[in-house]
Amino acid sequence: MRPFFATLRRELRLAQRQSSDILVALLFFVLAVLILPFGVGPAPDLLRAVAPGVIWVMALLAALLSMDRLFLIDHEDGSLEQIVLSPHPLESVVLAKCLAHWLTAGLPVVIVAPLLGLMLNMDTASLIPLVGALALGTPTLTLLGAIGAALVLGARRGGVLVSLLVLPLYIPVLIFGVAATDAAIHDLPVRPHLLIEAAILLAALALAPWACAGALRHAAE
Amino acid sequence: MGLKDRNRPAATMHRYANPARFLRLARAVQPWAAVLTIICLGAGLYLGLFASPADYQQGESVRIMYVHVPAAWMALFVYTSMAAASFAALVWKHPLADLFAKAAAPIGAGFTLIALATGSLWGKPMWGAWWVWDSRLTSVLVLFFLYLGHIALTNAFDEPTRGARAAAILALVGFVNVPIIKFSVDWWNTLHQPSSVLRLDGPTIDPSMLWPLLLMGVAFTGYFLCVVILRMRAEIAARRIRALRYSRAAG
Numbered sequence: 001m002r003p004f005f006a007t008l009r010r011e012l013r014l015a016q017r018q019s020s021d022i023l024v025a026l027l028f029f030v031l032a033v034l035i036l037p038f039g040v041g042p043a044p045d046l047l048r049a050v051a052p053g054v055i056w057v058m059a060l061l062a063a064l065l066s067m068d069r070l071f072l073i074d075h076e077d078g079s080l081e082q083i084v085l086s087p088h089p090l091e092s093v094v095l096a097k098c099l100a101h102w103l104t105a106g107l108p109v110v111i112v113a114p115l116l117g118l119m120l121n122m123d124t125a126s127l128i129p130l131v132g133a134l135a136l137g138t139p140t141l142t143l144l145g146a147i148g149a150a151l152v153l154g155a156r157r158g159g160v161l162v163s164l165l166v167l168p169l170y171i172p173v174l175i176f177g178v179a180a181t182d183a184a185i186h187d188l189p190v191r192p193h194l195l196i197e198a199a200i201l202l203a204a205l206a207l208a209p210w211a212c213a214g215a216l217r218h219a220a221e
Numbered sequence: 222m223g224l225k226d227r228n229r230p231a232a233t234m235h236r237y238a239n240p241a242r243f244l245r246l247a248r249a250v251q252p253w254a255a256v257l258t259i260i261c262l263g264a265g266l267y268l269g270l271f272a273s274p275a276d277y278q279q280g281e282s283v284r285i286m287y288v289h290v291p292a293a294w295m296a297l298f299v300y301t302s303m304a305a306a307s308f309a310a311l312v313w314k315h316p317l318a319d320l321f322a323k324a325a326a327p328i329g330a331g332f333t334l335i336a337l338a339t340g341s342l343w344g345k346p347m348w349g350a351w352w353v354w355d356s357r358l359t360s361v362l363v364l365f366f367l368y369l370g371h372i373a374l375t376n377a378f379d380e381p382t383r384g385a386r387a388a389a390i391l392a393l394v395g396f397v398n399v400p401i402i403k404f405s406v407d408w409w410n411t412l413h414q415p416s417s418v419l420r421l422d423g424p425t426i427d428p429s430m431l432w433p434l435l436l437m438g439v440a441f442t443g444y445f446l447c448v449v450i451l452r453m454r455a456e457i458a459a460r461r462i463r464a465l466r467y468s469r470a471a472g
Contacts, residue, residue, distance in 0.1 A: 147390070147391075147394055151374060151387040151390060151391055152374070152377065152387070154378060154383065155374070155377035155378050155384075155387075156377055156378070156379070157377070158377075161370075161373060161374065161377055164366075164369070164370050164373055165370040165373075165374060165391060167366070168363045168366040168367055168370065168395075168398075169394070169395070171359070171363055172401075211390055211393070211394050214311070214390055215387060215390050218383065218386040218387060218390075219383075219387075221383075
């Protein structure tokens with residue numbers, strides 16, 4: 001567990017020193033959502049209907065925005081090779097990096113989302129499922145994105161490529177996340193959607209670090 | 222390799238890690254695959270388009286099935302074979318497995334595109350819409366993007382082996398989508414009909430339609446085999462040319 005916490009501390013300290021990066025990703029999310037009423041018009045019913053979908057899609061894009069930097073800096077300055085060569089399991093280092101990424105990129109989105117929901121005329125009752133689904137879904141976005149980020153290390157135009165690889169994998173997370181909030185709006189049970197979202201998270205938690213570590217080993221060769 | 226382990230499947234697999242040995246086999250198989258494709262395609266198209274009856278509900282438009290269904294089968298089959306090859310490439314570092322995945326991806330993407338396009342043409346008269354966002358269509362669209370991502374990732378690196386390794390991991394990650402596609406019509410309420418050929422209780426499709434469908438399936442498989450061998454031979458030749466150029470440049 002020691003390398004896990006050491007990596008987590010290192011990543012959080014790095015994020016704290018470059019805190020403007022976190023702010024930029026969050027501002028992108030807020031602005032992208034708030035630009036919607038200018039596009040579709042300020043009719044409250046329309047905004048309420050599309051709000052969960054828009055918040056989810058923008059959360060997805062915001063997650064992608066910060067994703068390609070997850071391993072890139074370590075890859076460029078050579079510390080990734082040291083991490084791969086160290087005797088500690090690479091999977092736990094990957095997990096720590098993902099947790100740090102979620103704390104700095106995913107959690108702010110989850111916290112800001114209900115505020116944006118209110119501005120888009122969502123009912124206060126449907127805000128709780130929105131936050132719940134985002135809290136369960138954004139870690140999955142980080143874990144799946146980490147695979148993509150690890151795969152494109154050393155590639156030409158890696159940043160764009162990550163989106164091409166990862167967006168198709170994000171679709172199930174998006175479907176069940178939006179379904180949970182939509183169910184709340186229409187007074188249908190929310191629990192099954194949240195349970196599926198949790199199941200996807202658990203599967204990603206078990207499998208993604210493995211795939212990610214495999215990709216990192218090939219990248220560091 | 223001793224005579225004793227000739228019979229083990231892994232030993233057979235490693236036998237064909239030698240490109241020369243593989244090329245001998247490929248040259249022998251390719252013409253047969255081509256002949257099989259031509260015969261089955263001719264017979265399947267004739268039976269499907271002329272000799273089989275029109276559907277009692279769908280009329281003549283049911284004949285789209287003879288292209289749509291085999292293409293969809295192949296889209297799944299090619300991805301599954303790519304995932305299996307990627308597994309072999311990552312676990313045993315089998316040199317031809319990488320080559321197979323690289324050669325098969327564009328063909329699989331082509332089959333997926335055919336399945337999507339013919340499905341759209343079929344959907345318009347039957348459902349009244351070119352496209353509906355139901356689970357089967359969406360998951361096949363995801364499969365198409367996975368193919369495109371695989372192709373892009375393979376070609377994104379200056380060093381071909383690095384691209385092949387990365388694409389192999391992507392192929393294995395994306396494999397979760399294959400069972401989702403297969404069972405999407407059972408798990409969710411969809412417009413797309415449930416499967417009527419590969420069922421536990423036997424096919425529910427009439428033999429007069431099943432036979433041309435199966436013939437077309439064999440034809441598509443033969444075509445895939447033929448083209449994948451062609452592309453693998455071309456890739457092996459390209460690698461040899463590259464190696465020769467390097468050795469000449471080195472003096």
